Amino acid sequence: MFSGRWRKPESSRFGAGTQEHRWIMIGTGFPQVQSGNERQQLAFWDEKTLEEMTTAEWEALCDGCGRCCLMKLEDEDTGEIYTSDVHCRLLDGESCKCSDYPNRLSMVPDCIKLNSENVRTISWIPTTCAYRRIAEGKGLAWWHPLISGDPETVAAVGVSVRGRTISETKVKPGEWEDHVADWPNWEPPEDI
Numbered sequence: 566m567f568s569g570r571w572r573k574p575e576s577s578r579f580g581a582g583t584q585e586h587r588w589i590m591i592g593t594g595f596p597q598v599q600s601g602n603e604r605q606q607l608a609f610w611d612e613k614t615l616e617e618m619t620t621a622e623w624e625a626l627c628d629g630c631g632r633c634c635l636m637k638l639e640d641e642d643t644g645e646i647y648t649s650d651v652h653c654r655l656l657d658g659e660s661c662k663c664s665d666y667p668n669r670l671s672m673v674p675d676c677i678k679l680n681s682e683n684v685r686t687i688s689w690i691p692t693t694c695a696y697r698r699i700a701e702g703k704g705l706a707w708w709h710p711l712i713s714g715d716p717e718t719v720a721a722v723g724v725s726v727r728g729r730t731i732s733e734t735k736v737k738p739g740e741w742e743d744h745v746a747d748w749p750n751w752e753p754p755e756d757i
């Protein structure tokens with residue numbers, strides 16, 4: 566199906582919030598605004614831009630899917646970038662958390678720290694990624710833990726990479742092409 570020479574793009578992974586997650590459930594911790602005599606609750610992800618979010622809010626946006634920590638492969642002939650089922654050596658394939666989040670940028674030099682600017686320019690950020698969705702004005706998906714109230718919905722709906730990947734340390738030279746995979750790009754329906 567694929568041909569040509571393969572190499573890892575200069576930056577083939579990023580990490581935005583795959584440390585211990587802090588879940589903020591609906592109905593708690595939202596900024597509150599006055600609307601006439603009514604008090605209306607607004608979720609921070611609906612009210613704020615990415616630039617306006619606090620560090621805690623930014624981190625809470627991550628759904629812990631682990632898709633961003635999968636290695637990308639670039640066809641050197643066409644420049645096309647493909648997703649693989651190979652995860653970064655620091656990712657725990659079961660918990661989908663970075664095993665050394667505070668030191669990730671020094672431990673894995675091509676790990677990109679996602680921010681409100683590069684989330685708009687890196688083409689291979691998963692379309693399901695909460696940061697990308699917010700940046701594109703789509704809001705959070707129904708299966709996002711901040712909406713569902715349950716961190717397990719990310720796995721239940723099929724977005725999490727939990728248990729479906731292997732470490733880059735186990736891929737032998739010449740076998741990378743065998744790990745190109747479409748499933749990490751799958752998107753659940755917008756509505757249920």
Ligand code: SF4
Nearest residue numbers: 580634653656663676
């Ligand atoms: S170092 Fe690896 S596992 Fe950790 S955040 Fe970056 S890409 Fe993900």
Ligand code: SF4
Nearest residue numbers: 627628630631633694
């Ligand atoms: S792809 Fe998933 S794990 Fe990665 S930053 Fe986005 S929401 Fe978090």
